[in-house]
Amino acid sequence: MKFSKMLVAGACGVAALVAYAGGTPDFVKFPAAYDATFTNYAKMNRAGSAAVAKMYANDVALASYAKGMPAAPGSKIVMEVYKPEKDAEGNPVVGSDGVNVPADLAAIAVMERRDAWPSDLAEADQVGGWAFAIFNPDGSPKTNDLTCVVCHTPYEKQDYLFSHQKLVDFASR
Ligand code: HEC
Numbered sequence: 001m002k003f004s005k006m007l008v009a010g011a012c013g014v015a016a017l018v019a020y021a022g023g024t025p026d027f028v029k030f031p032a033a034y035d036a037t038f039t040n041y042a043k044m045n046r047a048g049s050a051a052v053a054k055m056y057a058n059d060v061a062l063a064s065y066a067k068g069m070p071a072a073p074g075s076k077i078v079m080e081v082y083k084p085e086k087d088a089e090g091n092p093v094v095g096s097d098g099v100n101v102p103a104d105l106a107a108i109a110v111m112e113r114r115d116a117w118p119s120d121l122a123e124a125d126q127v128g129g130w131a132f133a134i135f136n137p138d139g140s141p142k143t144n145d146l147t148c149v150v151c152h153t154p155y156e157k158q159d160y161l162f163s164h165q166k167l168v169d170f171a172s173r
Pocket of ligand 1: 022023045046047053055077078079109110111132133134144146147148149150151152160161162163164
């Protein structure tokens with residue numbers, strides 16, 4: 001996706017000026033035991049990359065989308081990012097579902113929606129009630145150069161989620 005690569009380049013250019021690159025883990029905490037309590041609703045190759053994403057939603061989000069409503073406050077969405085399995089030539093191995101086979105878990109990205117965040121969470125670090133953070137597999141905050149809000153903001157019509165339609169379809173089943 002050319003569009004997201006452009007935004008990555010743009011976000012990296014200003015990263016030095018952003019206090020909280022990689023989201024705001026002081027506000028969005030690592031959702032403990034999400035793999036046991038959230039529901040996996042999608043798996044896909046990441047746009048413009050060989051990495052594999054597995055998406056999970058908590059019950060609040062699932063119940064909202066099942067009713068055709070935007071995600072209610074308390075909704076949490078998790079995206080696990082995996083490095084793909086590679087063949088002898090170093091190419092990603094494609095599974096029978098057409099998606100690269102996930103190998104090593106590299107990062108866990110989280111979005112959480114609230115009615116209102118504490119006033120010290122900057123407006124620029126939230127959109128539509130959603131705030132963001134990214135973690136290492138052990139749950140410690142991960143720093144990167146991405147300003148999460150920038151890429152998700154244009155998706156207002158789909159509740160700021162890229163995988164919105166997959167989640168709505170899954171929740172309505
Ligand atoms: C360069 C644009 C970009 C930036 C910056 C970005 N995202 Fe995303 N995000 C995406 C795309 C595109 C997807 C869909 C999966 C994919 O192709 O990677 C996505 C998916 C997600 C999802 C799964 C729900 C959904 O929207 O489908 C979560 C959770 C998420 N991102 C969190 C974050 C967090 C946390 C950050 C900051 C550390 C962040 N994102 C920064 C582009 C971005």
